[in-house]
Amino acid sequence: MAVPLNKRRASKDEEAVEALELELLLEAVYRHYGYDFRNYARTSIRRRIAKLLSEEGLVTVSGLQERVLHDASAWDRFLQGISVSVSAMFRDPHFFLAFRRRAVPLLRTYPFIRIWQAGCSLGEEAYSLAILLEEEGLYDRSLIYATDINEATLRQAREAIFPADLMQKYTQNYLASGGQQSFSEYYTARYEYAVMRPALKRDIVFSQHNLVSDGAFNEFNVILCRNVMIYFDRSLQNRVHELFHESLEMFGVIGLGHKESMRFTPFEDRFEDLDAAERLYRKVR
Numbered sequence: 001m002a003v004p005l006n007k008r009r010a011s012k013d014e015e016a017v018e019a020l021e022l023e024l025l026l027e028a029v030y031r032h033y034g035y036d037f038r039n040y041a042r043t044s045i046r047r048r049i050a051k052l053l054s055e056e057g058l059v060t061v062s063g064l065q066e067r068v069l070h071d072a073s074a075w076d077r078f079l080q081g082i083s084v085s086v087s088a089m090f091r092d093p094h095f096f097l098a099f100r101r102r103a104v105p106l107l108r109t110y111p112f113i114r115i116w117q118a119g120c121s122l123g124e125e126a127y128s129l130a131i132l133l134e135e136e137g138l139y140d141r142s143l144i145y146a147t148d149i150n151e152a153t154l155r156q157a158r159e160a161i162f163p164a165d166l167m168q169k170y171t172q173n174y175l176a177s178g179g180q181q182s183f184s185e186y187y188t189a190r191y192e193y194a195v196m197r198p199a200l201k202r203d204i205v206f207s208q209h210n211l212v213s214d215g216a217f218n219e220f221n222v223i224l225c226r227n228v229m230i231y232f233d234r235s236l237q238n239r240v241h242e243l244f245h246e247s248l249e250m251f252g253v254i255g256l257g258h259k260e261s262m263r264f265t266p267f268e269d270r271f272e273d274l275d276a277a278e279r280l281y282r283k284v285r
């Protein structure tokens with residue numbers, strides 16, 4: 001059942017109006033800015049919009065639509081609010097442990113490794129992957145294409161600067177992911193920031209790519225897209241699965257987020273499990 005965006009008790013009529021306003025907002029954003037959020041999962045979109053309404057001091061979704069269409073800075077805030085950028089280095093460390101154990105031995109057989117990390121947020125996952133590949137002696141022959149819909153987060157990702165107070169958590173994650181070095185070797189502390197070692201950037205290309213509307217742009221040995229499709233409805237998830245299947249070479253590896261799966265999708269028979277619990281699969285047809 002739809003929950004009123006502004007938390008007050010809404011009549012069925014008000015709920016229907018609110019649902020209509022939401023559809024109109026997403027349609028307007030698509031037509032005016034070309035960003036298509038129409039097939040994002042409604043529950044999470046509603047949560048995001050409710051948060052934006054309160055941050056903007058607005059009461060109605062129509063009010064938000066008017067502001068987003070007429071005020072460029074409101075549009076920036078809207079894009080930032082809708083594209084959830086929560087991430088962490090070595091997030092879900094057991095995924096990276098499984099990647100080291102199950103995917104790395106396969107990657108050793110390739111002369112050159114092309115990786116697409118889709119939905120890279122501020123680059124936390126791309127830098128984690130660079131560290132892992134460096135430790136496994138594979139980084140020199142790897143190229144990581146790290147993409148995101150959001151140009152503002154990509155600009156930050158290229159900087160490779162993170163708040164220093166996150167480093168303790170990232171160190172724990174790194175160690176739990178099978179990391180053998182001292183994590184502090186990978187960054188320099190500068191006041192309240194940690195600057196990642198520049199060498200880690202050398203084989204990462206950050207660029208904009210929208211999973212909703214953009215197509216395949218290369219053939220990859222590995223695709224990681226974690227905690228992104230969770231925000232999409234089923235039809236959009238299917239589209240992205242097809243895009244990934246098309247973009248992955250035979251026996252290529254794909255890694256998804258903990259709440260995502262290749263099972264029970266139209267593409268499930270094209271992938272076999274490398275580590276089902278960690279959502280690591282390999283394309284087999």
Ligand SMILES: C[S@@+](CC[C@H](N)C(=O)[O-])C[C@H]1O[C@@H](n2cnc3c(N)ncnc32)[C@H](O)[C@@H]1O
Binds near residue numbers: 148
């Ligand atoms: C929750 S973060 C996940 C970051 C990282 N993959 C992780 O697991 O920690 C979701 C990211 O997906 C991006 N995103 C959302 N919609 C997208 C789309 N249509 N195309 C590409 N990236 C998208 C957001 O901008 C955000 O950076």
